[in-house]
Amino acid sequence: MTVAERTPLVEMRDISVAFGGVHAVRDVTIELYAGEVVGLVGGNGAGKSTLMRVLSGAHPADSGATLIDGTEVAIRNPRDAKAYNIETIYQTLALADNIDAPGNLFLGREMLTRIGTLDESGMEDATRKVMGRLNPNFRSFATPVVSLSGGQRQAVAIARAVHFNARILIMDEPTAALGPAETAQVRNLIRQLKDDGIGIFLISHDIHDVFDLSDRISVMYHGRIVDTVDKAAVTADDVLGMIILGKKPGEVSEKELAAIELRG
Numbered sequence: 685m686t687v688a689e690r691t692p693l694v695e696m697r698d699i700s701v702a703f704g705g706v707h708a709v710r711d712v713t714i715e716l717y718a719g720e721v722v723g724l725v726g727g728n729g730a731g732k733s734t735l736m737r738v739l740s741g742a743h744p745a746d747s748g749a750t751l752i753d754g755t756e757v758a759i760r761n762p763r764d765a766k767a768y769n770i771e772t773i774y775q776t777l778a779l780a781d782n783i784d785a786p787g788n789l790f791l792g793r794e795m796l797t798r799i800g801t802l803d804e805s806g807m808e809d810a811t812r813k814v815m816g817r818l819n820p821n822f823r824s825f826a827t828p829v830v831s832l833s834g835g836q837r838q839a840v841a842i843a844r845a846v847h848f849n850a851r852i853l854i855m856d857e858p859t860a861a862l863g864p865a866e867t868a869q870v871r872n873l874i875r876q877l878k879d880d881g882i883g884i885f886l887i888s889h890d891i892h893d894v895f896d897l898s899d900r901i902s903v904m905y906h907g908r909i910v911d912t913v914d915k916a917a918v919t920a921d922d923v924l925g926m927i928i929l930g931k932k933p934g935e936v937s938e939k940e941l942a943a944i945e946l947r948g
């Protein structure tokens with residue numbers, strides 16, 4: 685089957701969101717297929733997080749439609765999003781610092797024993813199982829996550845999403861706070877999730893992350909999509925030009941190119 689014949693995992697159609705007079709997102713249409721990473725890039729305030737907050741149920745759209753597997757759905761809150769197997773991983777991770785990895789994996793969705801007490805060993809076993817696949821070197825199952833590295837904390841957050849059957853993963857700057865080794869670790873995790881058939885929206889300011897991991901790249905500028913391109917069809921400079929100028933490569937004049945010093 686060609687891509688055109690497959691049904692996208694997610695389609696957001698003509699989505700708009702305004703905050704008072706600020707048009708944060710304007711008529712944005714974007715699609716995501718299973719096993720695909722779509723990089724979402726753009727300058728500060730371009731509307732990336734707001735668009736993804738619509739998909740994660742954190743903010744309603746003023747207009748437009750969201751389809752999952754080709755069917756229009758109403759995502760009114762984060763719980764609705766979870767019911768559609770949409771999980772979100774933010775840069776500022778919502779982990780409970782003073783509890784361990786299993787406790788965080790099951791935070792708010794705890795496993796209970798038959799007599800209604802916390803099933804600590806069941807939760808630890810499940811955590812070991814998912815971590816064994818994602819990050820076999822992870823050993824810190826009884827350590828409060830506050831003393832884990834940034835990369836390990838990301839692994840815990842990703843394990844949580846995977847355990848709860850994420851099909852659609854939104855990652856908003858997942859490597860922004862990480863050092864090079866930890867960034868490499870998270871990149872490996874993203875590749876694994878993609879191989880598992882999960883569709884990922886990846887917001888990042890790091891053009892290397894985006895080029896390394898994405899299949900397609902959508903560029904936002906002042907709330908609009910400038911273009912969505914196949915990674916293989918563009919250069920990093922093309923994408924930087926779209927981010928900075930809000931125009932497709934063919935629409936940019938030599939003068940504009942020179943002004944932003946992409947060449948030289």
Ligand SMILES: Nc1ncnc2c1ncn2[C@@H]1O[C@H](COP(=O)(O)OP(=O)(O)OP(=O)(O)O)[C@@H](O)[C@H]1O
Pocket residue numbers: 703706707708726727728729730731732733734735
């Ligand atoms: N809750 C809010 N109330 C008012 N305005 C908001 C709110 N959230 C976002 N905005 C505005 O909407 C626009 C888009 O913001 P958004 O956070 O989506 O951008 P972004 O592309 O994620 O930027 P960054 O790369 O800096 O994270 C900005 O002008 C921002 O100030």
Ligand SMILES: [Mg+2]
Pocket residue numbers: 732733734
């Ligand atoms: Mg943002």
